[in-house]
Structure formats: structure tokens, C-alpha cells
Amino acid sequence: MSPSSPAGSSSSSISVDYTNVLLALPDGSIPQNHEDLKSYTISSIGGYPTFPPLDNLPNEINCGICHQPIPLLSQVYCPLENGENDRILYIFACARLKCQKRDGSVRAFRASKRNEEYVKDVEEKRKIAEAAAEAEREKARKNPFTLSSDSQPSGTLFGSQPLFGSSIPAPNPFAPPTNASVRATTNDTTPDISKLSISATSSTTLGPPVPAYQPAQYLSTIDEYIPPAEDVDFESDSEIDGDEDMKATMLDDTWERMLPKHLDEVFQHFVRKLEASDGGSKQVLRYEFDGIPLPYSSASPITKKLFPGCEKPLKKDEELNLNELYKGNSDKGLEGIIPPCSNCKGPRTFEIQLVPYLISLLTPNTISTTGEISVDAKKKLTEEERKKELNDLAKKIKEGKRDDVINEMEWGTIMVFACKRDCIGFTEEFVGVEWEMGLSI
Numbered sequence: 001m002s003p004s005s006p007a008g009s010s011s012s013s014i015s016v017d018y019t020n021v022l023l024a025l026p027d028g029s030i031p032q033n034h035e036d037l038k039s040y041t042i043s044s045i046g047g048y049p050t051f052p053p054l055d056n057l058p059n060e061i062n063c064g065i066c067h068q069p070i071p072l073l074s075q076v077y078c079p080l081e082n083g084e085n086d087r088i089l090y091i092f093a094c095a096r097l098k099c100q101k102r103d104g105s106v107r108a109f110r111a112s113k114r115n116e117e118y119v120k121d122v123e124e125k126r127k128i129a130e131a132a133a134e135a136e137r138e139k140a141r142k143n144p145f146t147l148s149s150d151s152q153p154s155g156t157l158f159g160s161q162p163l164f165g166s167s168i169p170a171p172n173p174f175a176p177p178t179n180a181s182v183r184a185t186t187n188d189t190t191p192d193i194s195k196l197s198i199s200a201t202s203s204t205t206l207g208p209p210v211p212a213y214q215p216a217q218y219l220s221t222i223d224e225y226i227p228p229a230e231d232v233d234f235e236s237d238s239e240i241d242g243d244e245d246m247k248a249t250m251l252d253d254t255w256e257r258m259l260p261k262h263l264d265e266v267f268q269h270f271v272r273k274l275e276a277s278d279g280g281s282k283q284v285l286r287y288e289f290d291g292i293p294l295p296y297s298s299a300s301p302i303t304k305k306l307f308p309g310c311e312k313p314l315k316k317d318e319e320l321n322l323n324e325l326y327k328g329n330s331d332k333g334l335e336g337i338i339p340p341c342s343n344c345k346g347p348r349t350f351e352i353q354l355v356p357y358l359i360s361l362l363t364p365n366t367i368s369t370t371g372e373i374s375v376d377a378k379k380k381l382t383e384e385e386r387k388k389e390l391n392d393l394a395k396k397i398k399e400g401k402r403d404d405v406i407n408e409m410e411w412g413t414i415m416v417f418a419c420k421r422d423c424i425g426f427t428e429e430f431v432g433v434e435w436e437m438g439l440s441i
């Protein structure tokens, strides 16, 4: 067996080092009343969303199934590289049992607002690049005997160097702008009813009685790094060869209870990629604008469309090459699979996905409608208490109160496809949810 397939019979390939994916990890609670709770340039999980000054902002986000207000899972500040806008993504999901596994219970929105600082940055970078190119051309004219590759103007401008140079850093996804003038301005005293009319000048933070997971938590990011396979667990290779049970025990507890009965190649690839990630086992979110999502199961309708053929059994020594199967790489891109932007009608592209570790952080007992941390959330449930909770839940369902039951979320991954053109405004984006198949109560 080759060292590149550490887990035995499977041949899915994850033998990459650094990828282009940015991983977000939880990074501590945001203190109550902290100004970051009312900033749209902060990336967080739980808590309330803050929208930049835009028209047509909502007072709450409702579930497409039960039409009740639903809590925020994550707010992500992700201005595009060399873009001119603040760009924020918001993902919400209904926690009601009856809405689980139904389309419409998970919703994503994007707020894009022109940021004059970024506009200026882009303009300045363009000028610097033009000046540099001119200097190169000048140099080449003056010294015709140095016609090496680096003296070609086009090589300088569009070559391996960043297009606009590095003297002014590009806005990084997740990083709040350093300039105080572009930070969110909050207006605590705004009465609810006037929110819509004055939304063009101040930011809006939703609040009670809209439900929210409390406390909100910061997100920090790392680059995804997958160490070469032989560094991972080459030693345990022979022990686990072909043994499905052993494979399962390799997985972290978090995964174990999510394992569907039948392990398919796509799911194995998903788990391994998350497990192998150096320092990234607690990732809650993966970000790569215009990248390729990491699919959860070959049985999901969205995965079948995005990666046609991924469910076919692999031949011996054949590798699962999801990048090759991805429809987004084709001439037509995701056309016909992902609907265009509902605002500008331009194409959408993959941008962000949530992964299941998030579910273990945003548990039903941490949902609060008061803005305060719920009493239940403060204590960690013992196994005994968890069992009791499940029993109570079963009882409620028996009594026909199913509609009221708030439950742990049951998805494998939530993929968000957003406008490639970054059009201005507050727009609902497309979510592709792969529902979890294993656990049922």
C-alpha cells in the first residue's frame, strides 16, 4: 500500500500541503456589551447580526418553513481581495425539530456596501503598479542589454508578483479594517420603528426578542495545511488496513456520533480532510471565494449536481478526484445548478461552508431570546442530563408538541454560493445544505 493512503483501502486523495482555503476557529466569547457585538466588520458565531447602513434591512430573519424568527449561526466579514466593498455574509438556521432537514430552514444573506477607503486603496495600488511598470519600461529602454525575463513590462505587471504590489495590503477576509473611520457606527438609541428609514446612515444590530445563541464568539483564521500523508499516521497503517471498525475509532468523538451507517468515499474524504488539517480540527467554517466546496456525502442531491459521478464506486487504485469532477470548473461554471444572483442576475460562486464542529458549539440550550446568556448554557451537561433531555424531548413529541421542540441541528455541511460581482445591497444568497443522515432520535 502506498504511504499516500494512510487509512487503508480508501484511495481518496488529500495529499496536499497548503490549500487556498481559510479555516475559521472559535476564539473565545465576546464580552457582554462589548462594542464588537455591534460591528459588521467582526466575524463571529452566535449572537446577533449587525448590518452595514443599507436600504431594505430586515428586522428579523424568518424560517422558510415555520416563519418564526431564527438565530444567526455566523456573521463573516469577508471583503474581496482588491474589492471596493465591505462584504459580510450571514447564515441563519431554524432550530425547530419540525423544520430540520427541510429546505428553507437554513438561509444566507450578503451585505455589500461601497467602502471609500477600499476604493482609494485600489486606486492607489493601481497607480503604484502603473508607476512601477513605467519605471521598468524606462529601465529597459535605457539599458537594452538586460533583456532578461524580468525586464519585460508585462512580466512585471501581471507576473508572479501581486498585481498591485504589496506596499498597501489588500483587505483580508475576516480582518477588520484598521482605519477607525470605516468601523461600524452604532446607534443604540434608534427606536425599532425608525430603523428602516434611517438605515442609510447607521448600522443595524438585531436584538431581543429575536432568538440568538449566546454568548457570541470570535472567530480567528488559519490557512489550511494538510501535512503530507506519511507524517499523519504512517505507523498505524498496517493495523487498520481494511478494518472498517478501526477506521471509525480513529475518528474523534465529534465525528463518531455523526457517522452515517454506510461510509462512502465522499464522506471519508470529508472527515479525513478535517481531521488531517494541522491545527484545524476545530474548524467551524471554511472560506475560499470562487473555490471548491468540500462535499459531505455522495448521496446529497447538491453534491450529485456539483460533483457528477462522485457516487460511482472507485476501481482499484483509482482516486477520488473531486476537483476534477467539480462543475464549477467547466465553461458554464455553476450555471443551471446554482441560480444567479437575485439582485444583479450575475453568476454566483462558492464562497463559504459551515462544518459540523459548529453544531457542538451552538447547542439548543444556549439559545436565548433576552440577549443574556441562558441559565442552561452556563452548565455543561453530563451524559446523564443529556439522556434526560432526550427523554423529555421524546415525551414532548409523543404529546404532540413536536412543533415547539428546539433541537440540535442536523446538517453535515452548509455551503453558501454568493454573487461573484459583489453587487451592492442586502441580498439573500443560495445555500446548499447536505443534511446529516446518521443520527435520529
Ligand SMILES: [Zn+2]
Pocket (backbone or CB within 6 Å): 063, 064, 065, 066, 067, 068, 094, 095, 096, 099, 105
Ligand atoms: Zn422553522
Ligand SMILES: [Zn+2]
Pocket (backbone or CB within 6 Å): 341, 342, 343, 344, 345, 346, 419, 420, 421, 422, 423
Ligand atoms: Zn449580484
